[in-house]
Amino acid sequence: MITHLDRKLLRDLSHLKGQAVAVALVLACGVAMMIMSRSLIYSLETTRREYYEANRFGEVFARFKRAPIDIAGRAGQIGGVAAVQASISVQVTLDIPDLDEPASGLVNSLPLTEAPRLNRLVLRMGQWLSRDRPGEVMVSEAFAEANHLKPGDSIGMVLNGRRQGLRIAGIVLSPEFIFESRPGSALPDNRTYGIFWMPYEDLAAAFDLDGACNHLALALEPGVSLGPVIAAVDRLLAPYGGRGAYGRADHPSHIRVSDEIRVLHTLAIGFPLVFLSVAAFMTNAVLSRLLTLQREQIAVLKAFGFSNRQIALHYLKFAFVMVTGGVMLGGLGGVFLGHRIVGMYHMFFRFPQLEFRLDRAALCLALVVSVCAAAAGVFSAIRRSARLPPAEAMRPEPPANYRPALVERTGIGRLLSHTFRIAVRNLERRPVQAIFTVTGLALATGILIVPNCFRDGVRDVMDFQWDIVQRQDVSLGLVEPAGDSVQYLLAQLPGVIAVEPVRHAVARIHFQQRQRQLAIQGLPSNGNHNRVIDASAREVILPPQGMVVSAKLADVLGAAVGDELVVEILEGRQRVCRVPLVGLAEDFAGVAAYMDRRALNRMLAEGDIVTGASLSIDDARRGEFLRALKEIPRVSWVAIKESLRANFRKTTAASINLIQTIYLVFATVVAFGVVYNNARISLAERARELATLRVIGFSRREVGSVLITELVLLAIVAVPLGLLLGSGFSRVIIAQVNTETVRLPLVLSSGNFAFAVTVVTIASGLSALLVLRKLARLNLVGALKAPE
Numbered sequence: 001m002i003t004h005l006d007r008k009l010l011r012d013l014s015h016l017k018g019q020a021v022a023v024a025l026v027l028a029c030g031v032a033m034m035i036m037s038r039s040l041i042y043s044l045e046t047t048r049r050e051y052y053e054a055n056r057f058g059e060v061f062a063r064f065k066r067a068p069i070d071i072a073g074r075a076g077q078i079g080g081v082a083a084v085q086a087s088i089s090v091q092v093t094l095d096i097p098d099l100d101e102p103a104s105g106l107v108n109s110l111p112l113t114e115a116p117r118l119n120r121l122v123l124r125m126g127q128w129l130s131r132d133r134p135g136e137v138m139v140s141e142a143f144a145e146a147n148h149l150k151p152g153d154s155i156g157m158v159l160n161g162r163r164q165g166l167r168i169a170g171i172v173l174s175p176e177f178i179f180e181s182r183p184g185s186a187l188p189d190n191r192t193y194g195i196f197w198m199p200y201e202d203l204a205a206a207f208d209l210d211g212a213c214n215h216l217a218l219a220l221e222p223g224v225s226l227g228p229v230i231a232a233v234d235r236l237l238a239p240y241g242g243r244g245a246y247g248r249a250d251h252p253s254h255i256r257v258s259d260e261i262r263v264l265h266t267l268a269i270g271f272p273l274v275f276l277s278v279a280a281f282m283t284n285a286v287l288s289r290l291l292t293l294q295r296e297q298i299a300v301l302k303a304f305g306f307s308n309r310q311i312a313l314h315y316l317k318f319a320f321v322m323v324t325g326g327v328m329l330g331g332l333g334g335v336f337l338g339h340r341i342v343g344m345y346h347m348f349f350r351f352p353q354l355e356f357r358l359d360r361a362a363l364c365l366a367l368v369v370s371v372c373a374a375a376a377g378v379f380s381a382i383r384r385s386a387r388l389p390p391a392e393a394m395r396p397e398p399p400a401n402y403r404p405a406l407v408e409r410t411g412i413g414r415l416l417s418h419t420f421r422i423a424v425r426n427l428e429r430r431p432v433q434a435i436f437t438v439t440g441l442a443l444a445t446g447i448l449i450v451p452n453c454f455r456d457g458v459r460d461v462m463d464f465q466w467d468i469v470q471r472q473d474v475s476l477g478l479v480e481p482a483g484d485s486v487q488y489l490l491a492q493l494p495g496v497i498a499v500e501p502v503r504h505a506v507a508r509i510h511f512q513q514r515q516r517q518l519a520i521q522g523l524p525s526n527g528n529h530n531r532v533i534d535a536s537a538r539e540v541i542l543p544p545q546g547m548v549v550s551a552k553l554a555d556v557l558g559a560a561v562g563d564e565l566v567v568e569i570l571e572g573r574q575r576v577c578r579v580p581l582v583g584l585a586e587d588f589a590g591v592a593a594y595m596d597r598r599a600l601n602r603m604l605a606e607g608d609i610v611t612g613a614s615l616s617i618d619d620a621r622r623g624e625f626l627r628a629l630k631e632i633p634r635v636s637w638v639a640i641k642e643s644l645r646a647n648f649r650k651t652t653a654a655s656i657n658l659i660q661t662i663y664l665v666f667a668t669v670v671a672f673g674v675v676y677n678n679a680r681i682s683l684a685e686r687a688r689e690l691a692t693l694r695v696i697g698f699s700r701r702e703v704g705s706v707l708i709t710e711l712v713l714l715a716i717v718a719v720p721l722g723l724l725l726g727s728g729f730s731r732v733i734i735a736q737v738n739t740e741t742v743r744l745p746l747v748l749s750s751g752n753f754a755f756a757v758t759v760v761t762i763a764s765g766l767s768a769l770l771v772l773r774k775l776a777r778l779n780l781v782g783a784l785k786a787p788e
Contacts, residue, residue, distance in 0.1 A: 005306070005314040008297075012318060016286065018770075019680050022673035023282045024325040029666035030275030031330025031366045036338045036662075037268030038362035043342060044261050047351050048178070055120040057175035058085065058217030059248050060226070062233050065241025065571075066212050075216055078232045080224030085118040086213040088203050091183075091477070091636040094194070095156030095163070096147050100623060102630045103192040104182070104637035105143070107157070108215075109200040118217045119176045121197065122352045126151030126170030129199050136169035136198075142180050142350055143194025144171045157196075159206035161479070161633035172197065173350050176217075179256035180350070182639060183519075187589055187742075188348050189647045192640065216245075243506045244517055244570040257349060259739035266736040271450075271663060274729065276369060278443050278670055279326070282677050283319055285436060291315065316375070323370045331363060337662055344658055348651050419702050422693075423709035437678050438718040441760065444671035445722025446729055448756035449748070451664035453730040456752060457744030458653045458660075461588045464745075466645045468537070469587065472500070472529035472614035474629075475639040482634070484608040493628050495621030500529045501610035503597050509549075510566040511557040517570070520547075520593045522600035529614040532594050535586045542596040546582035552740060553591035554584055569604060577603050588743045652742060668759055675763040678714075679771045682707060690775065704772045715764055722760070723753055 013020055051057070072086035088109040096103050110116065112131055124141050137157070139149060149155070153168050174195065182193045204210045216237075220229060226247045233245040248254050291298070301311055335358060342356040427434045478486070487501045503522030508515055523530050525542045532540040532548055540548055547565060549557075559565060559581055569575045585594065601609055617625050629638065683690075693703050727748055734746050 005301075005310065006317075009314060009317055009321070012290070013321060016290065016680075019286050019677050020322050020325075022677045023279060023286060023322045024329065026275060026279040026282060026670045026673045027323060027326025027370055028330035028333060029670055030272040030279060031327050031370060032333035032337060033275070033663070033666065034268055034272040034366050034369070035331055035334030035359070035362050036341070037264045037272075038365070039334065039338045039357060039359040040341060041261055041264045041268065042359035042362070043338075043355065043357040044257060044264075044345075044349075046357060047354050048257055051175050051178075051351055055122065055175045056083075056118045056219065057248070058118045059220045060216075060218040060229055060233060060245055061247075061251060062216045062218075062237055062245035063089065063243045064214055064216075064237045066209065066214055067237065067240035069211050069213050071213065071236070071240070072216065075218060075233060075236060078218075078229060078236070080221050080229050081218050082221045083117045083219040085116055085217045087215045087217070088200065088207065088209055088213055089215040090203070090207055091479070092196075093158045093630070093633075093635050093638065095158075095630055096149075097153075097155070099147060099191070101192060101626045101640050101643065102635070102638045103147075103194065105157075105194040105196050106183075107137075107159075107196045107198055107203060109203045109213075110138070110197045112199050112201070118219055119174060122173040124171045124173060124352075126168065129169055129197070131199070133167075133169065134202070135164075135166055137166040138170045138172050138197040139168055140177060140180060140195040140350070141171050141173055142188070142190040142348075144168075146190040147194075158633050159203075160208070162206070163633070164206070166198075173352055176251075177253055178350055179253045179348060181252065181256075182637060183252075185590070185639070185644075187644060187648050188651055189639070189644055190348075191647065192638070192643050238574065241571065242574075244508050244568075246517055250517060256741055259741045260345075260349075262739060263737045266733070267659075270733045270736065271666075272369070274443075274447055275666065275670055278440070278447070278674060279370075281436075281440060281443070282674060283322065285440070285677065285681055287315060287319060290318075319375070320371065323367075327363075327367050327370050330366065334362075334366075341655075341658065344655050347655070419698075419705045420709055423706050423713065426689075426706075427710060427713060434714060437682070437714050438721065440674045440678050441715055441718030442722035442725055444674040444763070445719050445756050445760050446724075446726030447667045448664075448671055448759055449723065449726025449752055450730045450733055451660045451667055452749075452752040452755060453734060453747060454656055454660040454663075454744065456747035456749050457734065458656050460745050460747050462645065462648065462653065464533075464586075465588060466641055469531055469533055470529070470641055471531065471616070473617045473641055474615045474625075475530075475612065475641075476615070476629075476635050477504075477612040477637045478610070479634050479636045481606075481609045481611050484610055486610055486634075487613055490613055490615065493615075493625055495618040495625035497616040497618055498528070500524050500527045500614045501597065502530070502612050502614060503600050503609060504611045505572075505600060505604060506570045507593075508568040508570060509553075509557065509593060510568065511559040511563060514557045516553060516556060516591060518553075518591060518593060520567070520595055520600060522595050522597035525596045525598075527614075529616065532583075532585045533587075534584060537586075540583050540585060542594060542599075543582055544596055544599055546580045546595075546599075548583040548585050548594045549581060550587045550590075550592045551584045552587070552738075552743060553593065554581070556591065556740065567603070572604055572606055575603070575605065579603070588745065589741070591740055656744070671759050672763040672766070675760065676767040676770065679707070679711060679764075679767040680774075682710065683771050683774055700776060704775055707771060707775070708768050711764055711768060715760065719757055719760060723756065726756065 069086055072084040075081060076084045090107055092105055092107050094103040094105055110129060112129060121138070129136055129138060137155070144150070149168055149171075151168050151170055154165055155168065157164055157166055177195050179188065180190060180193070180195055181188045204212065216233070218229070218233070220226070230245045230247060234242055237245070249258075298311060335356070338356045338358075342354060345354060484501060487499045490496065491499045501524070504519040505522065506517070507520050508517045521530070523532070523542060525544070532542060534540050535551065542548060547567070554560065557565075561581055561583060563581050565579050565581055567577045567579050569577070585592065595603075597610075598608070601607065629635065690703050690706070693706070694700070730748065731746055734744055738744060
């Protein structure tokens, strides 16, 4: 049943529909981001958990040089181990039809006599491997799609120095490779790097590993502690060249998905919090000034017997109508955007089926948070209305105590126009309202800074990573470590301008109670290819003693320059050394540790050894060089800088830019909403004064200039504050979304600031035009009426 107060509510909403829509849109932006982010978290976590369980993804992993195949039985006897899968896993180079550059990949063995105990595959196309069809291989879906491969196609693969032609039997997915990237790389390159599976017998015969293995995956019993199992596996594999066991939390593919979920957690809190805070502020402004304008109506309602509770509930309904509209619109927007981003995830996260799953709890949470934000915004205003005595409310507000403004008292007032002085007086006699307006405009300006920081950060990473840090054209790794003389053989390839040998050594770096496992990069101290750059963009010269690590790794370990790191080498003689931390490097993908190549070789006590090289090549002879490189069996993997850059632009940069675009649109909507809301409220509460000016002879243009002057003066104060506020927002949010795998620098460009100022200026101009139209239709007689 519609009551009298409900009819009044409908009339109020009709009169204030523009402001109500503005508040609802701002709420919708915050709700949409909350529902989108939380539903994406739910989708990724649920899909990953179901995938792991259905295909029995391992919980502990270990690589080693070579061990008898029965090492799996011994590993299964370790306390807490439920299942073990032994396999062969080797890096190879590939020859893919229609691909100019040499590709590389990781080949894993697959038992044909029984189903794998762990890390079971999902067949997407084709058929399984069979003893009856020798010379077949299965390929990961990401690599197959990037190179347009299908079952029945042929590829060339260099196995232990011998090229073999293989036919693709099927295209598969694996829970071990949801995210595919070259070892040591945080970025995908699906066109030139893929994952393959071959029958155990074929792979073992090619690498002389009959009856042997070099990789273990273990599943644990429920409730078993991970640390003791990893320590036991390390002891078991130490005689076989063990390279250090690690848990699922340190698995590269698992880390990448977890980092994305972590970023979504930050975005699910940061942006909605800002937008819902702005919505609460706007709701408070609308209701506070509406109650001021309706004080006589409140008095009449109380005189006719309406209780304080009924009046308070009436104005709460006004806020809840805006909340309902905002939540409904935001819910639809969050679902739509969530589907778009899930579609984008298919580019680099490979699940059997990844669908957008609406987190229904997020809908309830969004409603509760929005109601709380609106209630917080209107609480003080509604309490004032309920406490207002009828006799006091029926009196018109006392006239304002006008006096010359501060700028007039300085003596320059006579140089100012009448409209300017009126505007300054209005602002000075209502400081609280002016502060609220400045706050709203500052928030509108500040939230525009954050999205463009993501865009500028992506551009900076691309320039920094591939123009300043990596100056080589090609990087490659060798099947087996070789002597320093290999660089001279590589230098003889056609088109090679310069060669710089490198040494990589897998190690576990400890500091106090923290540790990370990675490959230490041994680089030439005076090299020009892979340069080590600090936070000030200066090159760090690798000293003959000590280690330089990425700033992110130092942060993870809790170490600072001057501290001593414990380096546990996980290959060769497996030495444990103490190395001083002598510098920090700035990088934005993964974490890294650097040493002078000769210093690293001395620490390993293995002579002047290299495991790869970086090369600069002549662009005119690029094709000739790539064809020659395909014929070198000693090369296990190849990374081409331009391919990495293009793939980063297509995947990681594209995903960040999509999210940036979404937030930028929302921020723009909020900016327009805040500016328009403030302008409309200013007109509503000043209608009587402006009508008086018109009656005593001021022209429509002069009266309009009073409002415009006030808006301009407030904007002059608010915009610089907003730029500072936005810089702070950006610093906090960028720091929270940065992970160990991918990071963005904080870039506050003049173009970003100019964009924010431009948007606020345009929003102010459009809002001013709308307000002037309202002013032109102002009912002078009605505005001047006041109950006595």
